Amino acid sequence: MSGSGAAVRAEDVLPLRRNRDFLLLWSGAAVSFLGSRVNALSYPLLVLWHTDSPLAMSTVSIAALLPQLLVQLPAGALVDRWDRRRVMVLCEAGRFLALGSVAVVLVAGGFSLAHLVLVACTESTLAVFYRLAERGAVRNVVHPAQLRTALSRNEARGRAAGLFGQPGGVLLQALARWAPFAFTALGYLASLIALLLIRKDFQERRTPARPDLRHEVAHGLGWLLAQRFLRAALGYLSVGNLLLQVVPLALVVLIKDDGHDKALLAVVVGLGGLGGVLGALSGGWWERRFRLRTVFVGGLTTWAVLVLAMARTHAPVALGALFAGTGFVGSVFNVVGAVHQVRITPDALQGRVVGTVYLLGSGANVLGPLLGGLTLQAWGGTPTLVVIGGLLAVLAVAAALSRALHHDDDPVPGTPRSRE
Incomplete structure (x- = not known):
């Protein structure tokens, strides 16, 4: 925790709605994340429009996904070494220029697959650095x-951002092919301006150390593996x-096999996003009232019950x-887990630990569609949901x-474990 903040009584602290620096950080990241979600479909749609090639479309999608797997660990170590505010400012400036270049090229009537692949990879790489730095900055x-x-x-x-970003990207693409990229670039510019207006430091003072990337990554990974509960969870x-x-893919198959309209699928998936928002808003309530283990085991059990229930009905x-x-349970997991992780992790290790956590999540995201495709092809929607x-x-x-x-309440040496 930031040294000055920890000494102030909670009742003397301004509420978050009046915390100028938090509001700037939160709102800047909000438009930044919204822009990222808008682009999630804009890249493949644009490529498919110009090339009519699913292979070319997958190329740009892979370029956007690879940094989530390859960059997380070294990015975490570098974010812990560098100044967080400077990292975030450079990331937003870089993404503004990258996405702006796509909008300019499209307005001029041009198109280059190589350019799009480079921009997608660059944007995704900078997004990794930004997200890791932003998570560590919050507690300061x-x-x-x-x-x-x-x-x-x-x-x-x-x-x-996920709920509104992807449909928004499709709508903007329908208006003009350059529109989603211009919108995202302006979002990154707004985020950059918000960062420059924040007064507080984004990290505690650090003792300069001799750079050794491999040792820094290993140190962060070793610290994480030493936490019994966090490692197991x-x-x-x-x-x-x-x-x-696999679940959303199975829902697509069920709705298609029943002859329902695609718009109905959008409603079903949208409800999943709405559940995620509600879970996020209530996550603090669950974290305050229940032990970590109770939330964790209860959430996994609820997931199992919900998915098995899906196999029993075809009603949209x-x-x-x-x-x-x-989606509700997943968001509660994210909030409760993030509070635990940020609270127990030393400030100087935030980037490396969060990077490792994100790496595990990104790996699952990449392998999930492959698993879903194989099982759905072999068994169909309902049997897949049962399995x-x-x-x-x-x-x-x-x-x-x-x-x-x-061991969720085990104290971490040198880190207060107050329940507030």
Whole structure:
């Protein structure tokens, strides 16, 4: 925690709605994340429009995904070494120029697949650095007693960006092919301006050390592996997230096989996003009232029940409600886990630890569609949901029996573990 903030009584601290620096950080990141979600579909849609080649479309998608796997660990070490504010400013400036170049080329009537691949990879790489720095910066601009509320609002912000960003990207693409890229570039510019207006430091003072990237990455990974609860929880969640990646694909198959319109699929998926927003907003409530282990095992069990229930109905409204429930649980996991991780991790290790956590999540995201494609091709929608629900139930039982998950309240040397 920032040294000055920890000494102030919680009742003397301004509420977050009046915390100027937090509002600037939160709102700047909000438009930044929204721009990223707008571009998630803009790249492949633009390539498919110009080339009519699914292979070319997958090339730009892979370019956007690869940094999520390859850059996380070294980025975490570098973010811990460098000044967080400077990193975030440079990331937003770089993304503004990159996306602006695409808009300019398209307005001029040009198109280059190589240019788009380079921009997609660059934007995704800078997004990794920005996200790692922003997670570590939060606890330095809010009082410790406000940490869970701040992280809950951050999770809601990300879920809302996903809920509105991709449909918005499609609409902007329909207006003009350059429109989503210009919108995103302006969002990065607004985020850059917000960062420059923040007064507080984004990190504690650090003792300069001799740079050694491999040693720094190993140190952060070693610290994470030494935390029994966090290590075990990440292992179970990695498997759970992998299995959950199959669910939306199975819903697509069910709705298509039943002859429903594509617009109905958009409603079902949208309900999942809405559930995520609600889960994020209530995450702090769950974190305050229940032990980590209770939230974790209960959430895995709820996931299993919801997915098995999906296999019992083809009614779109019911599927949407159940899918919203999975998003709700996922957001609660993210908030509760983020509060625990940020609270126990030393400030100088935030980037490396968060990078490792994100790496596990990104890995699951990449493998999930492959698993889903294979199982859906072999079994179809309903049997796949039964298998996924059954595996989630087994995972929940294993988590309930895990001795490592009984250590969620173990103190970390040198880090206060107050429940506020």
